[in-house]
Amino acid sequence: MLDRTSAEGAVVTDAQPEGRTAGPAPGPGLGPGSAGRVDGLLAAAAAAHPDRPxxxxxxxxxxxxxxxxxxxxxxxxxxxxxxxxxxxVVSSAPHPEFMAAYYGAIRAGAVAVPMNPLLPDPAVERVIEQSGAVVALLAPQVFTRVEASRPRLPRLAHVLRLWDDAGEGGVLVAAGPGPTSTARAGGPASVTPVADGSDPAVVMFTSGTTGPSKGVAVSHHAVRTNAAQFGDAHGIDDRSVVMCHLPIVSPMHMNAAVRAGACQLLCPDPDIRSSVRMANAHRATHYYSLPVRLARLASAPELGGLAFDTVRMIAAGNQTIAAHIIKGLSERFGVPVFQGYGLTESTHLAHTDGPVEPRPGSAGPPVAGSRSRIVDTVTGRVRGPGEVGELQINGPQLMTGYVNRPELSPFDDEGWFATGDVARLDEDGYLYVLDRLADVFRHDGLLVSPSRLERALEAHPDVVEAGVADQPDGSRGRTPVAFVVPKDARSDSGPMQCGALLAAVNSSLEAHERIRHAVVTDAVRRSATNGKVDRKALREELARRPAPEVLDEG
Structure with a gap:
């Protein structure tokens, strides 16, 4: 990796050789599997390892x-x-049938649109309508909901179930005004030709955590490139067994495993104990989960006896994991624990740490063939190592654009994409993400990161989970309010206890960051689709509550 420092001291972290041009373009050194069609990943694995799970x-x-x-x-x-x-549209329920339908749709010449089955009905309808889909292949629980929405989805001609009532897969069970018989075609399908890797392979929708979700068009080349970037960085090969304890099938994990000829384990049970048992039963080497689940694994007393037999690394993305949680998990299980960073527009992954000497709290360097920089949120000027600003990324895994949103110009003239995340890069190009630009706020004119405050709260021994939202504070701008889940729910959770907690936490914070109010709660409100803190819901709850007592004057 190369750090290029300008005369002004600005740093551009570049995981590629000198002389590379800017903008989404093929990255060098990505190994086999970065050229061709996405369904070709599966065809190649089947040819090389036909009988392997x-x-x-x-x-x-x-x-x-x-x-x-x-x-x-x-x-x-x-x-x-x-x-x-x-x-x-293909609902990405954690079931092997999603994998077959995803590759099958692409093999038919269609553009696959993975859809999270946990989305509420209005969001499901938006994905179907905004994507322009005429066919939807759905898990049974989503199938029933979409059937009820058919009058509001005039372009959707065919709604089919991915498996039948007996759990049999490979069967398209038709319903409604679409096809009227079960479709089960036999024999190999001919491959629909693609002129080059720039043709669209998938459309993925952003989570909508900080605004309306958008459809992101991603090419065959970008998907295959990101599979190579991810798999190579995490050491996934044909001897790997990849455990995915996620509420959906992640195309990033799936494509990386298929590219390598690795076995993938899908655990739909949200109980962490079930995933550990499954990982041990099938001798998993890689264990992936949500940050919120890893935080619970690190702190819940009832999970203290769990152990991995063969897992050699634990990783997560989606949101930042506090350094103390990473250190605690690594010490407990005796394996490296690390995290990555990505977003829908980067085909999921843009930075990742790795199993060799990971740095707790960091999302690692850029993936192979890509580069990153930090720019001032006001002037756009490139900032130096350690300075905070908005993260911009540039690389071959980036999207081609937003679907049906011609008014959005996601790239600048040099191909840089503004992520909307506030972060910093250290001298080695390792990324430290602070928050979403839409979530940070100003107090006394200075930026406050809710995620940073959450990590400080969760580092306290009496706190299991924390969420932070902001509320108006007169001429000072906005002030943070903490929602706290205490470790011992049976203990007294009155103002004195919260006051002592905030005094301890605030002692490690800058003056403008200090938390003056706290709310004790049984659980922090989170998005059902990605596990992130739902700050909008927390702000709405604050608006309904009487003004909280000031517990720490700072």
Whole structure:
């Protein structure tokens, strides 16, 4: 990795050789699998490892099984779509059938639109309508909900279930005004030709945590490149067994595992104990989970007896994990614990730490072939190492643009994408994310990061979980309010206890960051789709409450 410092002291962290041009372009040194079609990843794995398990979950499929099933989906879908590039929604429930349908839709020449099955009904309708999908392949629980929404989705012609009432997969069960019979095509499907890797492969929707969700168009090349970037950085190869304890099938993890010929374990049970048992039963080497689940694994007394037999690394993304949680997990399980950073617009991953000497609290350096920089949030001037500003990224895994949003110009003239995240880069190019730009606020004219305050609160021994939101504070701007889940819910949680807690936490904070109010709660409000703190909901709750007592004057 190369850090180039300008005459003004600004740093651009570049995980690529000198002389590379800016903008999304093919990255060098990414290894096999970065050129071609996305479904070609599965075809290559099936050819190299036909009898090896590809996925173990509700069912068990070898790579040959998965490839054949994807071909059946392709054959069944071709008569239903209007030529190459038609969007097909596929609900990403943690089930092997999603994998077959995802690759099958792409093999049919469609653009796959993964949809989180945990989205509320209005969000499900927005994804279907904004993507322009005429076909939706859905898990049973989503199928029923979408059927009820059909009158509001005039373009959606075909709604099909990914598995039947008996749990049998590989069957498209039709309903409503669409097709009227079960579709189960046999035989290999011909591959729809693609002119080059710039053709769209998938449309993914942003989470909508800080604003309305947007459809993100991603090319075949970007998906395959990011699979290589992720897999190579995390050491995923054909001997790996990848445990994904996530509420959905993550295409990033899936594509990296398939590219490497690795087995993927899907655990739909949210209970952490179930995932550990499954990981041990199948000799998992890599364990991925949500940060909120890893935080619980680190702190919940009832999980204290859990142990991994063969897992050699634990990792997460999605949001920053406090350094003390990473250190505690690593010491407890005796394996490296680390995190990465990405967003939908970067095909999920832009930075990642790795299993060799990870730095707690950091999301690591840029992935291979990409680069990052920090710019001033007001002037746009590139900032130096350690300085805080907005993160911008540039690399071959970036999206091609937003779907049906021509008014949005996501890239500057040199191909840099503004992430909307406030962060800093150290001298080695390691990334430290502070917060979303939309979540930070000013107190006495200085920026305050709610996520930083949450990490400070959760480092206190009496706190299990914390969330921070802001509220108006007259001429001082806005002030932070903490929502705190105490470690011992049976203890006295009156103002004196909160006052002592805030006094201890505030002693480590800058004057403008200090928390003056706290609310004791049973659980912090989080997004059902990604586990992030739902600051909008917390602000709404604050607006409904009487003005809280000032517990610490700072």
């Amino acid at each position: 590809a996925v173990i979950g509700e069912t068990r499929l070898t790579f040959a099984d998965l490839d054949a099933r994807a071909s059946r989906y392709a054959e069944a879908l071709r008569p239903l779509i209007a030529g190459r590039g038609a969007p097909v």
